[in-house]
Amino acid sequence: MTQVQxxxxxxxxxxxxxxxVLxxxxxxxxxxxSSHHPKxxxxxDHNQEHLLMKTPKERPVMVYCYLGHASIEKAxxxxxxxxxxCYSVEGGFTAWKKQLQ
Known part of the structure; x- marks a missing residue:
């Protein structure tokens, strides 16, 4: 089984x-x-099933949420x-936004 990093x-x-990377x-x-990473x-719910079924399994998937907790489950x-x-971004968008400023 693939581990989430x-x-x-x-x-x-x-x-x-x-x-x-997706x-x-x-x-x-x-x-x-309101604000998100440009990529x-x-x-x-509107696209989750499509992404799971149609995205090539070799393509890296990186998920972020608010603080980096829920994204682990999504990944x-x-x-x-x-x-x-499969990756989850540590600190989520909150930390990423601070990094981008």
Missing amino acids: QISIQDAEAMLESQD LLDSRDPRDYK AMLLG RMFADFGFKH
Whole structure:
């Protein structure tokens, strides 16, 4: 079974620069609309099944939430569906936003 790795913001940024990573924002749609990482896609009921079934399993999946806790479970869901490289961003969007400022 694939393990979910927690990844630092610095390592996440490096990975996003060098690989075709599916970056998913698992926060509330209103918060996503207000502010999100420029490469992120909102993960929600409207697209979760499609992403799980249609995304190539070799493509790395990186998930963030508010503080980095709920994203672990979302990343684990992708791992359970057979994705080989699943990551949760430590500190979530709160920490990432501080890093971007």
